[in-house]
Amino acid sequence: MLRFDPFNELDSLTRGLLSGQTGSARTPRFMPMDLYKVDDHFLLTADLPGVDPGSIDIDVDHGTLTISAQRTSRSDDSVSWLTSERFYGTYRRQLTLGDNVDSDRISADYDNGVLTVTIPLAERAKPRKITVAHSDAPKTIEAPAH
Incomplete structure (x- = not known):
């Protein structure tokens, strides 16, 4: 079973506000x-447009799946910005994995700005048929x- 904590984002926002970090308004939220x-598996798809595939980092540690990625802004001093609305910075999400997933076989693919993470179920969590033993002789x- 995979558990999603809907309050994780709220906790992160609260920690950011209480820590006094000001940051850019264009930082990804x-x-x-x-x-x-x-x-027999879970699929996680995440939108990461414009992210360098080399900056995507996926870790599993003590039952927590962490995804982070970096999108950098253009740092050319000769540019005269007219509009700058795109977010840049670090994206990060965490999910708590249940006991029924096979964390050793998690795989990921990044294509056209979408990260797809495949999280297989452990063998012990898959449905199976139980054979009932019986004798044929009356x-x-x-x-x-x-």
Whole structure:
């Protein structure tokens, strides 16, 4: 089972406000994502447009999946900005993995600005059919005559 903590983003925002970090208004606030189950695995898709694929870092540590990525801004001093609305900086999301996922087989792919993380279920968590043992020979039950 995969658990999603909806309060994680709120906690991060609160920590940022209480720590006194001012930061840029154009710093990414969150990484939009979808998470769903297909057959014997979970799929996480996250929008990371304009992110350098080499900056994407995915870690699993003590049951927590952490995704972080960096999008850098143009740092050319000769540019005279007319409009600058795109976010840049570090994106980061964390999810708590349940006991029923196989963290050793997690894989990821980045294509056209979308990160796809495949999180397989552990063998012990997959549905399975239990065979009922029985004998084919009929048994005679004898009752004492009264």
